[in-house]
Amino acid sequence: MTSDLHELPIEAALPGDPIRAAIRQSLSERGWPDMCVPQALGQFLTQLAMSASAALEIGTYAGYSAICIARGLPSGARLVTLESRPEHAQLAEHHIAAAGFGHCVEVVLGDAADTLLRLRREGQRFDLAFIDAHKPSYPRYLDLALELMRPGGFLVFDNAFGRNRVFDPSATSPTPVALRELHRKLFAEPRLVSTLLPMFDGVAVARVRP
């Protein structure tokens, strides 16, 4: 059994996504890195979104994972995606509209923690939350997002293994420390049933008990 499961060429088995290719091209033209989820993870988000009436995303970037979530949403459902950098939010809005999902996706500019607190004050609730932003903030994002979830909802955290540093006790920088705390919280929280999937850089999935 390899320890580098996230390096398996899974993407080669998928048919290819023209929108993923177009976003990669658009990022390359700007000299920006490709930080979008791999297509296989995008497909997983599409699957989970199929039973959501409202979805939340933390970390929009160029809008690819938002498009994957929007692809799965039932008619009338919506996605709120949070982004702190104006240039990312603007590019995401362009890609989301070009993909035909401008009507059901709202890109909210600002610090995610502030927006999550506002969404709570407004009484908004979600069935799916995808977290893919500042890794040292993951434990805080769990606390804030959990308060916004409906029973039965899914919380999904990307990069949950921090390039495997989370499993190296000598790694004490903010990201592995925060990810270890995230794992502890996910398994200690009585409202959640959680697991860790060795998919790409690790995906943590937690379901809110009914």
Ligand SMILES: C[S@@+](CC[C@H](N)C(=O)[O-])C[C@H]1O[C@@H](n2cnc3c(N)ncnc32)[C@H](O)[C@@H]1O
């Ligand atoms: C890895 S990228 C997201 C990729 C996107 N989910 C995808 O797969 O297409 C992380 C994004 O989170 C944003 N971000 C970082 N810190 C943030 C914060 N405190 N609040 C909101 N967004 C933040 C970054 O600007 C960046 O655009």
